[in-house]
Amino acid sequence: MKIGVCTISGRPAPVEDVLQGIATTVASGVEIWGREHIEPGTPERCEEIRQLAEELQLDIPVYGSYVRPGTAQCRDIGEREIRIARDLNASMIRVWAGEQEHQDVTEAHWNAVVEDLEWLAERATDAGIEITVERHAGTVTNTMEGARELMTETPACVGLNYQPSFDDDVDTVARDIETLAPLANNVHIQAKAATDASSRCPLAFAYFDVADLLSTLAHAGFDGYVEVEFVTDRCPYRAAVATDVAFLEVLLEEIASEHQ
Numbered sequence: 001m002k003i004g005v006c007t008i009s010g011r012p013a014p015v016e017d018v019l020q021g022i023a024t025t026v027a028s029g030v031e032i033w034g035r036e037h038i039e040p041g042t043p044e045r046c047e048e049i050r051q052l053a054e055e056l057q058l059d060i061p062v063y064g065s066y067v068r069p070g071t072a073q074c075r076d077i078g079e080r081e082i083r084i085a086r087d088l089n090a091s092m093i094r095v096w097a098g099e100q101e102h103q104d105v106t107e108a109h110w111n112a113v114v115e116d117l118e119w120l121a122e123r124a125t126d127a128g129i130e131i132t133v134e135r136h137a138g139t140v141t142n143t144m145e146g147a148r149e150l151m152t153e154t155p156a157c158v159g160l161n162y163q164p165s166f167d168d169d170v171d172t173v174a175r176d177i178e179t180l181a182p183l184a185n186n187v188h189i190q191a192k193a194a195t196d197a198s199s200r201c202p203l204a205f206a207y208f209d210v211a212d213l214l215s216t217l218a219h220a221g222f223d224g225y226v227e228v229e230f231v232t233d234r235c236p237y238r239a240a241v242a243t244d245v246a247f248l249e250v251l252l253e254e255i256a257s258e259h260q
Contacts, residue, residue: 001218001255003248004029004061004227006188007037010237015049021238023056025245031062031227032088034081038063041080046087061225062132062186063090069116070098070109070140078120086127092186093124094132094161097139102146113140114153121155132161132186144176151183159185163229164208166195173208174216181220188229189213189248200232203244211251218255226252 005027010018015037022030030053032038038045053060063085067078085093098113100106117131124131133141133150141147147160162184164173191206192199203210214226226248231240 001214001223001252002029002061002225003027003245003252004031004059004225005241005245006031006033006064006227006229008033008035008064009228009230009241011036013237016052018237019049019052019056019058021241023058024238025242026249027058027228027241027245029059029061029225029227031064031094031225032060032090034063034065034084034094038084041084043083043087046084050088060088060090062092062094062227063088064094067093067095067120068097068099069095069120070100070113071116074116075119078116079123082120082123082127082129085124085129090129092130092132094134094186095120096134096136097141097150099138100140101138101142102140102149103143105140105146110140113150117150117154117158121157125155125157130185131158133158134161134188135163135165135180137165137167144179147180148183159183161186161188163188163190164213166192169195170208174212177213177216181217181222184217184220184222184224186224187217187222187226189226190228190230199234200230201234202232202240203228203247210247211254214248214251215255215258 005022007018065081067081135141160183191203193201228244
């Protein structure tokens with residue numbers, strides 16, 4: 001496994017400043033935020049970001065788009081967003097699975113999500129990139145069952161962008177990662193000290209077991225990026241991101257030694 005950082009973690013700072021901050025850590029990759037950090041999304045802008053990341057020795061494994069299969073905007077902007085991912089030389093594009101939650105989803109909306117993912121997958125494959133589907137509230141992947149079911153109905157180039165849900169207790173997080181780890185091709189991680197906490201904390205103080213989560217991913221054969229998505233705002237950004245990246249580095253070294 002490799003350590004990455006989502007540039008959204010440094011907003012509202014410009015992407016150049018965020019990349020410079022991430023480069024001071026041992027993270028090896030970044031996910032470029034698909035809103036302010038990529039605008040206006042031209043090939044020239046993508047090339048500027050790609051070159052800076054390269055100079056800073058940072059890979060761009062993921063472009064964090066807001067394409068939403070199952071909605072009208074998917075086919076309106078999908079090809080443009082895939083082009084941006086390609087221009088960044090990203091390995092994956094992150095998308096969102098619809099706008100209804102699994103427990104409430106209609107058959108028509110579910111089918112639209114699947115059909116749009118198939119449409120996107122064809123174009124992503126032509127561009128040489130994979131798709132990672134955000135696990136998130138407000139989408140059909142909000143539950144473990146929804147995420148698992150969707151992955152069984154999508155092409156091979158589509159995987160799950162796994163992340164623990166703050167709505168879940170410790171046991172549910174542990175149970176979900178056991179089921180979903182084999183389906184993940186990317187991971188986001190952030191932390192609160194309790195499910196009802198009002199602010200984020202360093203990963204070391206997460207209410208769920210980060211070490212167990214990473215170990216489960218390793219046992220499932222996951223070898224992609226674990227990306228810090230958001231950090232605590234109780235200290236300067238560079239210190240916060242460095243703390244979380246260093247914490248992940250220690251845990252991954254321990255896991256690697258166990259698997260030798």
